[in-house]
Amino acid sequence: MAVKKKAAPKKKAAAKKAAAAAPKKAATKTEILNNLSEATGLTKKDVGAVFDAMSEMINKEINPRRRGPGVFNIPGLMKIKVVKKPATKARKGINPFTGEEMMFKAKPARNTVKVLPLKALKEMV
Structure with missing residues (x-):
């Protein structure tokens, strides 16, 4: 006697993609500057200046030759x-x-x- 094969159950529709899909790679400097400039309304040049200023602040604080607190x-x-x-x-x-x-x-x-x-x-x- 022949056995009837059951139809495979239909797969559920894929879950809705999140508004911002998770990226596969780490963001580049340009992508970070673009995203921050869009989110804040600042120009890319201004966002870059903020990062440069923060870098200088970190250097002053943690550089042992500058006698900063180290934190x-x-x-x-x-x-x-x-x-x-x-x-x-x-x-x-x-x-x-x-x-x-x-x-x-x-x-x-x-x-x-x-x-x-x-x-x-x-x-x-």
Whole structure:
């Protein structure tokens, strides 16, 4: 006796696309300037000037040669701070892939930048 195949259930229509579809790639500088100029009504040149001024402010605040506090807050988004890493001595270690002993080189003391997300930025994700 022949078995009748059931028709496959119809697929539901695709969900409506969001007004602003999520981009596949990170935005370029030009795209960011264009989007901000449209959203604020400022010219692209003015938005670029704001970014340049913010960059200079960050440099003044976190640059150790300028004796700034070492911390810069972007309200509601992130905190940028300088972390002073101490010097490390050369030491023996084991390569986890081959199991052979190796020497890790000594590293000098250095300053690194750490970006900490604030609550509002964490809630966006």
